Amino acid sequence: AIRMTQSPSSFSASTGDRVTITCRASQDIGSYLAWYQQRPGKAPKLLISAASTLQSGVPSRFSGSGSGTDFTLTISGLQSEDFATYYCQQFFTYPLFGGGTRVEIK
Amino acid sequence: EVQLLESGGGLVQTGGSLRLSCAASGFTFAGYAMSWVRQAPGKGLEWVSAISGSTGNTYYGDSVKGRFTISRDNSKNTLYLQMNSLRAEDTAVYYCAKGSGLRTTSDAFDMWGQGTVVTVSP
Numbered sequence: 001a002i003r004m005t006q007s008p009s010s011f012s013a014s015t016g017d018r019v020t021i022t023c024r025a026s027q028d029i030g031s032y033l034a035w036y037q038q039r040p041g042k043a044p045k046l047l048i049s050a051a052s053t054l055q056s057g058v059p060s061r062f063s064g065s066g067s068g069t070d071f072t073l074t075i076s077g078l079q080s081e082d083f084a085t086y087y088c089q090q091f092f093t094y095p096l097f098g099g100g101t102r103v104e105i106k
Numbered sequence: 107e108v109q110l111l112e113s114g115g116g117l118v119q120t121g122g123s124l125r126l127s128c129a130a131s132g133f134t135f136a137g138y139a140m141s142w143v144r145q146a147p148g149k150g151l152e153w154v155s156a157i158s159g160s161t162g163n164t165y166y167g168d169s170v171k172g173r174f175t176i177s178r179d180n181s182k183n184t185l186y187l188q189m190n191s192l193r194a195e196d197t198a199v200y201y202c203a204k205g206s207g208l209r210t211t212s213d214a215f216d217m218w219g220q221g222t223v224v225t226v227s228p
Contacts, residue, residue, distance in 0.1 A: 034214035036151075043201055043218035044143075044151065049208060055216065087151055091212040094165060095141065095153035 002026050004090055006098035012106040017078045021101045023071045023088035032092040035064055035073045038100075039084045047086075048073065078103070108132035108217050110202050115222030122192050122226070128185040128202030128219055136160055136180040139205035139213060142187045144198035145221075154200070155187065158210065165211065169195075192226045199223050 003026040013019050023033065031051040036044040046055050048064035051071055061076045075082055083105050088098040114126040126142070141156040155176040156165045164176050175188040185202050199221040205213035 032209070032212075036215075038151075043220055044215075045218070046206070046214060046216045049206055049214040049216070089151075089214065091209055091214055093212060094167070095143075095156070095212055095215075097151040097153070100150045 002029065002090060002093055002096055004088060004096050004098040006086075006088055006101050008101060009099060010102035010104060012104045013078055014106045015078055015080060019075045019078055019103065021073045021086055021088075021103075023066075023073070023098050025069045025071075025090055025092075028068050029090045029092035031067050032090055033064075033066070033071050034089045034091065035062075036087045036089065037082075037084050038087065044087065075103075080105075108204070110204065110217060110219035112200065112202050112219040112222040115200065115224045117225045117227060118192055119227055120192060120194060123188070123190045124192065124224060126187040126189065126200055126202075126222060126224075128187075130183045130185065130202075130204070133204070133217075135178075135183040138207055139210065140178060140185045141203045141205065141213075141215060142176065142185075143201045143203050143215070143218075144196075144224075145201070146195070146198040149198075152198075156205075156212075157185070159205075163211075189224070192224075194226050194228055197224060197226045 035048040038044040052064045142154040173191045202219045203215035204217040206216040
């Protein structure tokens, strides 16, 4: 079975920072990877699909890259509303989420 | 506006049953696969089950296989999850989620409901 590992599990950052979250798959999943943002008490929101395709309405400061086993989500210029938990999800096989990365205010 | 509205959650004893519903609007419901995804308190996201749009093919995670049944009524634009033999570890917020259409049997989820809380008491 595929395993999805996100790192770090949490970190602190300041508004305006450029931050990167990593997601690693235990086997090649091509570009079948999505990124979600979840704010406390809310449903997840799809940010990026197919590893790098930004969803309509998502700010351009969010970007995704990678293919195969290694993927990254980058936020260029962290805003106050970006403090949340981020999940990667592979859809090469049955959907599987990474453990999440919590971005906290420094 | 695309909208998903779950209902049917509640408190149930171990071994009991519950049926969740998800009413969809704002898109051609029959044209998309739908899934249930759950989140235990303070934990991450876990895919539970999926059903294809028109053929009705179903898929389950290992933790619920044989206990949960997903179904849909395309004439009512509604998704269901019948949950039997419930366990304490099934306690979670259950979200219905719409497949993006990028793939058929597995997909990213481009729309989510607000969630319904299921609590299974020992």
